[in-house]
Amino acid sequence: MSKQTKLQTKKITSTNASASTSQREILLADDLQQCQTQAPEDVEALILKVSESFGATMEEKLSKFSETLDKILTTLDDHSMRITAAEQRVSDMEDDVTGLGKRLAKAEKKIVLLVSCVDDLENRSRREASGRSKAHVRGKVVIKLHNSRDKQRIMAAGIRFNMRFPATLTLTHQGATHKFSSPKEAEAFVQALV
Incomplete structure (x- = not known):
């Protein structure tokens, strides 16, 4: 197995999400020792390869993140419009209820007055229909x-x-x-x- 293959295996292991922090530090120290023993051209080629691989990986992750973020923004805009519409409907209903409350209070006063008038008229009609003539009053x-x-x-x-x-x-x-x-x-x- 060549030194470069070992380095790539260790690099993949170091970028693994499940590796602990202490394991990463040990692997980075081993990579640093191997880089110091290799020729400068190999190190530059390795750095270039790693940076290209890192750039491609980051671009892929960021594009997924960007897509997810765009979906979230679209959903948030949709919810914002729905909430604004609901708030407007609630405000309209509150205005209607205020007007209806005033009308209801007026109607209740009229009903109380009309009920007392109806009672009075019923009682008067009973007295008038008692059958006694005015001569006997x-x-x-x-x-x-x-x-x-x-x-x-x-x-x-x-x-x-x-x-x-x-x-x-x-x-x-x-x-x-x-x-x-x-x-x-x-x-x-x-x-x-x-």
């Missing part, structure tokens, strides 16, 4: 006042009143209408007038 009566002096004072003050469903006392005093949902509120108002 009683006159003005102050309800739940046990003291006759209080009744007389209210009548003397000229306050118009009536009971509306659902149990809302309505008083009209000097052109202003006042509604009371509890007897205490009405009593406090009457006391303030007297």
